[in-house]
Amino acid sequence: MIGTLRDTFRISELRSRILFTLAMIAVYRLGSHVPTPGIDPVALGKFFQSHQGGVLGFLDMFSGGAFLKRFSIFALGVAPYINASIIMQLLVYVIPSLEKLAKEGTEGRQKISQYTRYGTILIGALQAFGMSFMLSHAGVLTTDMSQHFVQFSILTVLTLTAGTAFVMWLGEKITEKGLGNGISLLIFVGIVASLPDAIMSTYRLYKDQGLFWPKMIILLGFIIVVIAAVVWIQDGVRKIPVQYAKRVVGRRVYGGQNTYIPLRVNQAGVIPIIFASSILLFPGMVTNFFAQYFSMTSVFGKIVGWINTILAPTHWFYLILYCLMIIFFSYFYTAITFNPKDLADNMKKYGGFIPGVRSGRPTAEFIDRTLVRVTLVGSVFLAIIAVIPNILMTMAHVPFYFGGTALLIVVGVGLDTMKQLESHLVTRNYEGFLKKKSRLFK
Numbered sequence: 001m002i003g004t005l006r007d008t009f010r011i012s013e014l015r016s017r018i019l020f021t022l023a024m025i026a027v028y029r030l031g032s033h034v035p036t037p038g039i040d041p042v043a044l045g046k047f048f049q050s051h052q053g054g055v056l057g058f059l060d061m062f063s064g065g066a067f068l069k070r071f072s073i074f075a076l077g078v079a080p081y082i083n084a085s086i087i088m089q090l091l092v093y094v095i096p097s098l099e100k101l102a103k104e105g106t107e108g109r110q111k112i113s114q115y116t117r118y119g120t121i122l123i124g125a126l127q128a129f130g131m132s133f134m135l136s137h138a139g140v141l142t143t144d145m146s147q148h149f150v151q152f153s154i155l156t157v158l159t160l161t162a163g164t165a166f167v168m169w170l171g172e173k174i175t176e177k178g179l180g181n182g183i184s185l186l187i188f189v190g191i192v193a194s195l196p197d198a199i200m201s202t203y204r205l206y207k208d209q210g211l212f213w214p215k216m217i218i219l220l221g222f223i224i225v226v227i228a229a230v231v232w233i234q235d236g237v238r239k240i241p242v243q244y245a246k247r248v249v250g251r252r253v254y255g256g257q258n259t260y261i262p263l264r265v266n267q268a269g270v271i272p273i274i275f276a277s278s279i280l281l282f283p284g285m286v287t288n289f290f291a292q293y294f295s296m297t298s299v300f301g302k303i304v305g306w307i308n309t310i311l312a313p314t315h316w317f318y319l320i321l322y323c324l325m326i327i328f329f330s331y332f333y334t335a336i337t338f339n340p341k342d343l344a345d346n347m348k349k350y351g352g353f354i355p356g357v358r359s360g361r362p363t364a365e366f367i368d369r370t371l372v373r374v375t376l377v378g379s380v381f382l383a384i385i386a387v388i389p390n391i392l393m394t395m396a397h398v399p400f401y402f403g404g405t406a407l408l409i410v411v412g413v414g415l416d417t418m419k420q421l422e423s424h425l426v427t428r429n430y431e432g433f434l435k436k437k438s439r440l441f442k
Helices: 002-010 012-031 041-049 054-063 079-092 096-102 106-136 149-177 182-192 195-206 212-234 271-291 299-310 316-337 340-349 361-394 404-427
Strands: 237-244 247-249 252-254 258-264
Touching (some): 002 012, 012 149, 012 182, 012 404, 079 096, 079 106, 079 271, 096 106, 149 182, 182 404, 212 361, 212 404, 237 361, 258 361, 271 404, 361 404
16 A cells, blocks of 8 residues: 555656645635634524534535534535536436437537536525525524625625535536546545544543443444445446357458446445435425424424424434335436446447347346346445434434445545546556456466
8 A cells, every 4th residue: 555655656647636636625625614704603503503414414414514513605515516417417318408418429518517517506596595594594693694684695695606616616627637526525525524523522422431442342343344335335236248249341350259237236326315315304494494484383383393203314204215215216317327228229239149138129128127136236225324324323322424425425436536546557557556356366
């Protein structure tokens, strides 16, 4: 590992990319400490201390603590960009004109990226206005701003939207001139930045209790096992063997090689968890908004209380519904992003076939059956990872969020960045982080 890091900094281009990435990350972390004007930090801390779950905690994860702790100019983080990207990715498969644009190569992808930026600004402005409305009714504004809601809303929308646009620009610059995917790295850094607080909170919780070290060792062992399982599933693929028939064109022979189709176990990534979390958070947001205008003893108040009870993260109904929605969205997203029929037609066009399976429709049906089984394993695994934080925080009283979207993002971004660094080193005949199996058994 030390030798690999030394070789990394010997390459001038790679060294420049790493230093540029670190500089952009430093700018992002610096901006997350710049507060939004018009907010009373003491009142804000008291308010968010009692509202750390739900949609606020979800936004805080994507902002690296810039939302709950400081409500900085980067409070929205990359959440608007993530939402815009997911919406645009779905629209590409729904709207024929966008699908045609996506198939036009680099120019088409640039156009879709431009639409995604516009969507990011729009979603960021809407979220900023919602946050300004919520904060104005939470009693966290300064004395001069508490009497001027319109001015505060305009200032908050402009500040947070500009902050989101700047974060999006940072991420794109990291992707262009740095190392790894910029947006993913910013999320990764935001999540990892909360680790010191989590460690200290755990230490303060267990230090005065009996069996301190056994509890810490068991918790650490559980965390290591879960991370190893996530790495194993994230890299897991079902390889379908494919052979290509030999073709003779003039004096050249084409085809004849053996390859495979890699079907990823977790084809949808973290998107099913994000979809399920967002949908389950929406009813609670709506009922809480209208609850302030009705008495809790009224019929509507009782309905609001019942909805909030069954949709609490610790309730059995919430956990079951959460898991079912994750499984559903895993199949839904895989179905719209992976088309077995198109894959079978392309294989038939170039003379490829799966041994023991006829070309054309039988090949598509075989791939579809295999994909359904593989997706079931991946979706059940996602559901288990998603409910681990709820179980740890309620049953084991763990004072930090471990698992779910955060863990999948950290592991996925870490693996992708290491593989990209590995590719840079291998192309220059250096040994990278991930050794090949052939080298290990020589």
